[in-house]
Amino acid sequence: xxxxxxxxxxxxxxxxxxxxxxxxxxxxxxxxxxxxxxxxxxxxxxxxxxxxxxxxxxxxxxxxxxxxxxxxxxxxxxxxxxxxxxxxxxxxxxxxxxxxxxxxxxxx
Amino acid sequence: xxxxxxxxxxxxxxxxxxxxxxxxxxxxxxxxxxxxxxxxxxxxxxxxxxxxxxxxxxxxxxxxxxxxxxxxxxxxxxxxxxxxxxxxxxxxxxxxxxxxxxxxxxxxxxxxxxxxxxxxxxxxxxxxxxxxxxxxxxxxxxxxxxxxxxxxxxxxxxxxxxxxxxxxxxxxxxxxxxxxxxxxxxxxxxxxxxxxxxxxxxxxxxxxxxxxxxxxxxxxxxxxxxxxxxxxxxxxxxxxxxxxxxxxxxxxxxxxxxxxxxxxxxxxxxxxxxxxxxxxxxxxxxxxxxxxxxxxxxxxxxxxxxxxxxxxxxxxxxxxxxxxxxxxxxxxxxxxxxxxxxxxxxxxxxxxxxxxxxxxxxxxxxxxxxxxxxxxxxxxxxxxxxxxxxxxxxxxxxxxxxxxxxxxxxxxxxxxxxxxxxxxxxxxxxxxxxxxxxxxxxxxxxxxxxxxxxxxxxxxxxxxxxxxxxxxxxxxxxxxxxxxxxxxxxxxxxxxxxxxxxxxxxxxxxxxxxxxxxxxxxxxxxxxxxx
Numbered sequence: 034x035x036x037x038x039x040x041x042x043x044x045x046x047x048x049x050x051x052x053x054x055x056x057x058x059x060x061x062x063x064x065x066x067x068x069x070x071x072x073x074x075x076x077x078x079x080x081x082x083x084x085x086x087x088x089x090x091x092x093x094x095x096x097x098x099x100x101x102x103x104x105x106x107x108x109x110x111x112x113x114x115x116x117x118x119x120x121x122x123x124x125x126x127x128x129x130x131x132x133x134x135x136x137x138x139x140x141x
Numbered sequence: 142x143x144x145x146x147x148x149x150x151x152x153x154x155x156x157x158x159x160x161x162x163x164x165x166x167x168x169x170x171x172x173x174x175x176x177x178x179x180x181x182x183x184x185x186x187x188x189x190x191x192x193x194x195x196x197x198x199x200x201x202x203x204x205x206x207x208x209x210x211x212x213x214x215x216x217x218x219x220x221x222x223x224x225x226x227x228x229x230x231x232x233x234x235x236x237x238x239x240x241x242x243x244x245x246x247x248x249x250x251x252x253x254x255x256x257x258x259x260x261x262x263x264x265x266x267x268x269x270x271x272x273x274x275x276x277x278x279x280x281x282x283x284x285x286x287x288x289x290x291x292x293x294x295x296x297x298x299x300x301x302x303x304x305x306x307x308x309x310x311x312x313x314x315x316x317x318x319x320x321x322x323x324x325x326x327x328x329x330x331x332x333x334x335x336x337x338x339x340x341x342x343x344x345x346x347x348x349x350x351x352x353x354x355x356x357x358x359x360x361x362x363x364x365x366x367x368x369x370x371x372x373x374x375x376x377x378x379x380x381x382x383x384x385x386x387x388x389x390x391x392x393x394x395x396x397x398x399x400x401x402x403x404x405x406x407x408x409x410x411x412x413x414x415x416x417x418x419x420x421x422x423x424x425x426x427x428x429x430x431x432x433x434x435x436x437x438x439x440x441x442x443x444x445x446x447x448x449x450x451x452x453x454x455x456x457x458x459x460x461x462x463x464x465x466x467x468x469x470x471x472x473x474x475x476x477x478x479x480x481x482x483x484x485x486x487x488x489x490x491x492x493x494x495x496x497x498x499x500x501x502x503x504x505x506x507x508x509x510x511x512x513x514x515x516x517x518x519x520x521x522x523x524x525x526x527x528x529x530x531x532x533x534x535x536x537x538x539x540x541x542x543x544x545x546x547x548x549x550x551x552x553x554x555x556x557x558x559x560x561x562x563x564x565x566x567x568x569x570x571x572x573x574x575x576x577x578x579x580x581x582x583x584x585x586x587x588x589x590x591x592x593x594x595x596x597x598x599x600x601x602x603x604x605x606x607x608x609x610x611x612x613x614x615x616x617x618x619x620x621x622x623x624x625x626x627x628x629x630x631x632x633x634x635x636x637x638x639x640x641x642x643x644x645x646x647x648x649x650x651x652x653x654x655x656x657x658x659x660x661x662x663x664x665x666x667x668x669x670x671x672x
Contacts, residue, residue, distance in 0.1 A: 063192070106191050
């Protein structure tokens with residue numbers, strides 16, 4: 034078994050949840066989300082994030098508006114939609130259930 | 142130092158040295174390959190390009206060329222496409238395979254409707270060429286119709302997926318986004334024309350003229366459609382609902398169209414008469430309503446989602462026509478066979494002069510409506526209270542070989558079978574009597590109350606020797622239907638039948654006439670006295 038691969042698989046499942054969680058605290062730029070996720074070591078390279086944002090936006094979970102930046106090109110400023118909030122609540126619940134299940138098995 | 146290249150990433154200009162440029166180009170190509178066949182992939186590619194510009198800017202500011210190290214640092218941050226985790230749902234990704242193109246009208250590159258712009262985008266060539274082609278061929282007439290056909294047949298590329306289908310691989314190169322003051326982006330699509338705008342201005346002018354002519358043409362057709370539809374419906378409503386035949390009664394012979402509906406109840410099963418009327422109205426009104434709708438659409442030039450509506454109308458129309466056909470066929474069987482009966486009466490004496498007197502007259506009967514059959518010279522009188530029909534009897538004059546005077550009454554009717562028809566014919570009621578030298582004839586016959594009309598006819602054949610003198614009273618002209626026919630018989634078979642050109646039925650009244658093969662001649666004998 035490849036440890037890195039298993040870790041990548043684990044991350045994969047929770048990445049969408051993490052993005053929504055970051056945005057639930059405050060609306061922010063893609064680079065802010067990246068910063069947080071990198072600090073938490075959930076992602077290694079930034080390129081992983083962009084297709085996910087596009088997908089979540091197309092699914093109606095996120096919306097964005099363009100913001101001028103002091104230097105450089107305009108940036109997308111993301112925020113959760115109502116549908117995104119509901120979706121996140123459901124994910125919160127299933128995350129808790131998942132953690133409980135894993136703990137139950139590990140402490141037996 | 143290598144030479145530097147100016148590049149534009151996400152709207153920002155950068156200087157980049159040659160080696161760095163090649164690495165960046167390969168990297169962008171790899172990103173593009175990775176995402177181009179993924180749902181929303183183009184947006185992701187754009188996002189990554191913005192991020193690349195952002196990173197370069199944080200590294201360098203706007204001064205200095207981007208080096209190989211800068212590019213490699215950027216790639217480490219964003220990651221190689223192979224390092225991206227796969228999150229796409231494989232099944233839901235539509236693929237925009239290369240060269241899969243469809244022909245559309247291109248509203249972003251149009252003079253009239255974008256047909257030529259669409260052809261240009263489809264064939265990856267200059268729309269101006271097709272515009273020239275269409276204008277030239279329009280002079281021969283063909284181009285005009287081909288253009289209209291394409292206009293109707295081709296859908297407009299008015300959404301991004303359709304544009305992508307239309308431009309194919311060229312999509313990204315014609316598309317350009319401009320940032321507006323309010324922070325939103327407007328997307329525009331360059332024309333694929335390379336011959337420039339001067340040409341297009343000329344075509345825009347020609348196009349406007351063409352469009353105006355076309356609109357006037359459509360408006361004229363539209364107005365005539367509306368008028369035809371409206372007048373047809375109006376006339377049907379006037380004639381059948383308000384019994385106001387107006388223009389439909391023509392020169393003297395009053396064809397009482399309005400009473401068709403009333404007459405119908407004397408022909409068919411009373412329960413199916415309203416159905417026939419309703420279905421006929423649907424069969425006529427639906428196409429007329431459609432005509433009015435199309436006309437209004439042409440005049441005001443609007444688009445409507447009327448597909449379901451039109452289809453429902455068409456189905457309804459076909460159904461009502463079929464139902465009408467079935468009912469009419471079923472009723473029509475009652476007219477399948479014709480049957481005849483006849484009875485004869487021979488006068489005991491053979492007088493020189495025979496008086497023909499009209500006894501009962503149809504016009505004296507109690508009737509509500511008079512209805513003329515257009516072709517048959519045959520007027521029906523309907524009595525709605527007794528449900529009875531009165532029809533005109535017909536008198537035919539014949540010259541017989543024998544010296545006796547004979548009166549033959551021939552009745553005919555229709556039915557499902559021959560015997561049915563004969564039975565029907567026998568039911569015809571007709572009054573005639575003979576008293577010495579006088580024959581009393583009714584000018585009409587009737588059917589038992591409540592009977593249906595089955596194309597009933599009644600003919601009175603009077604056989605007299607040649608040169609007999611005949612007297613007709615004033616009303617007897619009703620017994621002739623606008624003309625006098627004289628038949629000649631030998632051995633009980635008709636050998637000739639001649640139409641008397643000189644004598645008209647209305648001349649006969651209260652006068653004595655001598656009958657011969659050639660017609661009726663007024664008698665010179667003045668001693669005779671009218672009755």
